[in-house]
Amino acid sequence: MADITFYTNPMLRAQIVRWMLEEVGEPYDMVQLDYGASMKAPDYLAINPMGKVPAIVHAGKTVTEAAAICAYLADAFPTANLAPPPDRRADYYRWLFFAAGPVEAAVTNKALGFVMPEGRERMAGYGTFDQTMDALESAISGPAWICGDQFTAVDVYAGAQVDWGLAFGTMPSRPAFEAYAARLRGRPAYQRQKELDNALIAKMQEGSQ
Numbered sequence: 040m041a042d043i044t045f046y047t048n049p050m051l052r053a054q055i056v057r058w059m060l061e062e063v064g065e066p067y068d069m070v071q072l073d074y075g076a077s078m079k080a081p082d083y084l085a086i087n088p089m090g091k092v093p094a095i096v097h098a099g100k101t102v103t104e105a106a107a108i109c110a111y112l113a114d115a116f117p118t119a120n121l122a123p124p125p126d127r128r129a130d131y132y133r134w135l136f137f138a139a140g141p142v143e144a145a146v147t148n149k150a151l152g153f154v155m156p157e158g159r160e161r162m163a164g165y166g167t168f169d170q171t172m173d174a175l176e177s178a179i180s181g182p183a184w185i186c187g188d189q190f191t192a193v194d195v196y197a198g199a200q201v202d203w204g205l206a207f208g209t210m211p212s213r214p215a216f217e218a219y220a221a222r223l224r225g226r227p228a229y230q231r232q233k234e235l236d237n238a239l240i241a242k243m244q245e246g247s248q
């Protein structure tokens with residue numbers, strides 16, 4: 040039995056954590072849940088009271104929230120080199136929290152058709168969708184990664200949002216987003232994640248026919 044248990048359904052946000060686990064390179068056990076019964080069953084609600092995936096249990100500790108899991112794994116396995124040293128984490132924290140808060144809210148609200156009441160942008164942490172996209176673009180426009188030359192957990196989390204946003208048309212196709220996504224898609228861990236999750240999705244779809 041591995042030290043990490045990964046709770047997933049391969050369709051959506053849990054893919055972010057699978058990618059992070061593949062970047063870390065430690066063994067993990069996987070528990071696949073369905074959106075109906077098992078994700079809302081008492082056993083799993085004891086792990087994540089939201090009844091949502093992803094979650095991990097590592098060495099007896101539970102972590103939920105994809106961004107928190109990415110940051111946690113980077114710290115728990117420092118030899119993977121997926122977090123900057125503590126005194127050089129300004130960009131790392133800044134954009135990790137920006138992606139988990141404003142970006143997530145702006146993209147979800149837009150995809151769901153929520154229209155900001157006129158003049159209420161100041162009340163929303165993300166201001167407007169366009170402002171949020173402009174700020175995100177400023178973070179990912181360098182030649183390499185958000186923290187400079189070092190690829191880190193923030194590239195997995197924010198990067199997954201850009202990758203999915205472009206794939207599903209929920210983010211604008213700007214040249215900087217496309218170039219960043221192309222760099223991410225070249226990573227072996229990204230490719231392993233896609234292979235593993237796509238195989239699970241194909242199996243689920245076979246089962247439902």
Ligand SMILES: N[C@@H](CCC(=O)N[C@@H](CS)C(=O)NCC(=O)O)C(=O)O
Pocket residue numbers: 051052053074078090091092093103104105106
């Ligand atoms: N804020 C959570 C969101 C997790 C989330 O919304 N997961 C969705 C899948 S993408 C889910 O499990 N939905 C099932 C449900 O709500 O029943 C995170 O970032 O981990």
